[in-house]
Amino acid sequence: MLQSESNNTADFNRESDDIQTETADSNDVSKLAPKPITIEATGLSESLLLDLVTKHIFTSGVLTKEQMVAKIGITGGILQQLLDTAKKLGWVENRQTTLDGQMRYALSHTGEIHAKLVFSRSGYIGLAPIPLKQYIPICKQQSSRARPITYEMLERGLKDLVLPEDLLFKIGPAMNSSRPVLIYGPPGTGKSYLCRHLNLTLGDDVLIPYAIAIGNEIIQVYDPELHHRSEMDSGDNPLDLNSGHDPRWIKCQRPLRITGGELTAEMLEVQFDTHSRTYMAPLQLKANNGILLLDDLGRQRISAKQLFNRWIIPMEEHRDFLSLQSGEHFEIPFELILLFSTNLDPKELVDEAFLRRLGYKIHFDALDSELYRKIWFRVCDELGLVCSDANYEYLIREYHIKYHKPLIPCYPRDLLGIMSDQICFMKLESVVTQSLIDSAWSIYFV
Template sequence: MEKAGINESILEAIMYRFLLTAGESEGRKIADQVKVPFRLVEPILTRMKMEQNIAYKNATATNDYVYILTETGRQIARNHASDCTYFGACPVRLEDYIKSVRYQTIEGQYPKKADLVRAFSDLLINPKMLNRLGPAIASGRGMFLFGFPGNGKTSIAERVTGAFGKYIWIPRSVDIDGDVLRVFDPMNHVLAMPEENTGLLDIGGFDKRWVRIERPTIIAGGELTMEMLEVLCNSDTNISESPLQLKSNCGTLVIDDFGRQKMRVDELLNRWIIPLEKRYDFLNMASGKKIQVPFDQLVIFSTNLEPKDLVDDAFLRRIPYKIEVENPPEQDFRKLFEIMCRITKVPYNADAIDYLIKTHYLPVGRPFRNCQPRDLLLQVRNFCLYNDLEVELKNEYFDFACDNYFSVM
């Protein structure tokens, strides 16, 4: 138990709570529930049986027993449930989680140009932009992506993690002196478990208290509040939920549309000014205990505003890279139409694109935006489908699309 980093008293409490909820269970199902090998669970079940806190309901064909709680065992289980209702995977030690983050950190990986080309393979990225992004991503620290809306800041930010290793291992939950802190979040983490061996934690197997996930990319937009950056404890269950920055460790945390959050910008800056520099954070548990955890992710602030208009010099210094996502040149704009025509299944027509640019862009000094080819093509496609016309690019179709799209721009 000690070698595996398992707290036996916590494991036993989880087993009691599970039996209280399930009513009855085979020993191996209990082991599977707590994600601990049966050979480690079985001695605890034997002791609980000797203490007359559980009993055999019947034997199984697999040389196992179906266990039920006795009356005294049920009272013990209720006492454990009053402290906390958690009956999932046995938590791992905080120190083991911290070691895992250090081992899988993005800092020091230094992805190369080929890694970035692969990560952005489905985007049209100007070589100049790629050369600016490369060192910023390789630093593993933080960056501002700023510029006009519609030029792909969020699309770029979402793909940055792909330049690093594909998978990491995280614990399902962490033990904080008896408090349970959930780390794995199926809403934000993409499970990518390897093939299992036939045995339970056989040689070459893995500790099932841990899960393999795709290296995380977590995005928080205008809904971001200070509460999302702190440990949230459910007062009914006494189970704590990790904040966004901890869930994004070893990956990327994108603060999208920075400057338009529900929380004030200065609140966020004050909360993160030290973690961004020191790469560790302090979290307060519901019990009052304060813990130090890694702050190990690439933080990307994506904004339509100028960074200097949002934050002070002290904060700007801690975000070493400020990259403007500029309007595409005409050559790239035309290329985007070729790409998006394939995606939207609208036949490409170079003459119609020439007409669009010479009629609706150049005479009025309208800037190109990366989002516009897709948006205009969808307008044309929907116009054709509604009017039962062949889907194609014609000058008059672009006139209609532009009248709609640019009417208030």
């Protein structure tokens, strides 16, 4: 049965309650994060920006103003102010112009000393960060809950999957809920496969900060392996003040972060690399405004009970507490769809109190004969195989029924994949035969 209960969450940062319910226009993110034209508008201190400028020049040797604007993600006007200050401090010197007349800049001996000192404190080098105060309201405005999912959206996003219709009526409301979702059932029933496709139903883009500043400490958030940049990102040209968004934000598809047995307690906290002296965001911060799937719950290096204890407040209040190496604590939004998937009995993982906090528990099981047949012949088409009705009935009669094997969704792709490999190896016609079925079944099942 589908279970839910009312959500009584406390919203931190009360002054942004009103904007939390607004929907960000993914086609006009310049209104959500306009380009700052003054140092004050960046929300960062002049000293932090100066340090970033000197680090970039130090690592590159010589840079033009245009190159620095692209590397730091600030406007030319702001950069000019920083260069003027750096020259007064004796850190930056002019070098010979380029062939097209652009001034080139390098560090003086004093500037190099300062850059080395800055690097000894922080190894971060990249786009200028977004201060936490600016990140919080934009993250809330981009919440997926601000744009409720409808049956039509879910059906369209999952059109390539074969699913029982009643499952859509359970998954859809669960994604609109503010509560985490537990998906459980036998192995091979499509739990993880479905979860990996759910972000397709959201179908919009969000702004991901390249990095976040907590005071003068910088945490990198943007991960190119997780955050897939939108093809229509208009923030690529920082020199154009009249269009596009603040280039310190990267316009991306809503993230889908999947973690399984490799999950450790350390991955849920801000990580500091002592060698490079850089901070990296925890996985839940990287997944903000998207979906976080914890696959194979119960098989992580951290126990399910420890995991839920760590996330009681984030799950209920949509805020997470993190800390830096210095011991400084700060809060971030926990604005994501949190999914748990497991093959184990949920009652063996955690007690009833934790299960109640999850809100939605959705059971996956074997398919009926009609859906199983549909998947079988769809996979045949994908693999370029021909299978007669007689041979399909042979599979059902002689194997599924005879050996009491349920109609699990993963079987067609796995069995037909083995047959396709055999056909390729033995140079046979692309036809499913009874002998191939016999062979594939004996290889697949122990």
